[in-house]
Amino acid sequence: MSPMINADDLDRIFKNLDKKNEGAVGIAELHGLLGQIGVHTTPEELDKFVGRTTLDYFEFLFFYEAMVKASKPEHEHEQDLRRAFEVFDLNGDGYISSEELRSVLSRLGLLDEKRGGADDCKCMIGVYDDNSDGVLDFHEFKNMMSVSGFRK
Ligand SMILES: [Ca+2]
Ligand SMILES: [Ca+2]
Incomplete structure (x- = not known):
């Protein structure tokens, strides 16, 4: 069973990724994160899928859930x-x-x-x-x- 990630974890993940503290994460950072959780995609694919170069916190949450769901067996x-x-x-x-x-x-x-x-x-x-x-x-x-x- 995969460990459940709760809202606090996501909050922390987001803050970790958002190194410049801009309230947004970029495609490259998102790509790195997805790689870590076993979702393999190219930055180009991600770029196309997300349709923008940065995500704010709520977009990030939505996107993360969607990717994790899609990658689950x-x-x-x-x-x-x-x-x-x-x-x-x-x-x-x-x-x-x-x-x-x-x-x-x-x-x-x-x-x-x-x-x-x-x-x-x-x-x-x-x-x-x-x-x-x-x-x-x-x-x-x-x-x-x-x-x-x-x-x-
Ligand atoms: Ca019933
Ligand atoms: Ca029925």
């Missing part, structure tokens, strides 16, 4: 999703109901209860509920996660 990615699925599936029946989605999102502070949070969850489930049974199975959950991730 498929089965590891699947395991991550499994774990995420289990977090949401509170009663462990193999399905995520809108109730479960609501309570997990609100626990994470991602839901505004006062502004119709419960309805939002029903809508969210509805969008990805392929077989229309009102709950998300793992396959449907995977679709939801991949849409909200880098692969648009």
Whole structure:
């Protein structure tokens, strides 16, 4: 299992890379970092992919996550999703109901209860509920996660 990198680590990584303390890192620095974590690419490819010569902190976070995700072997990615699925599936029946989605999102502070949070969850489930049974199975959950991730 690869060690999880948390926000603090990324913060430190960014500050390390940002030697001139400009609040931005360049392509060359990013390239070096990716090499260290086993993502092999050329500066030219990176340049094309990023589409700019420097990244600010938020661009860096976004890009880093996307690269790490893309470089992960498929089965590891699947395991991550499994774990995420289990977090949401509170009663462990193999399905995520809108109730479960609501309570997990609100626990994470991602839901505004006062502004119709419960309805939002029903809508969210509805969008990805392929077989229309009102709950998300793992396959449907995977679709939801991949849409909200880098692969648009
Ligand atoms: Ca459940
Ligand atoms: Ca379903």
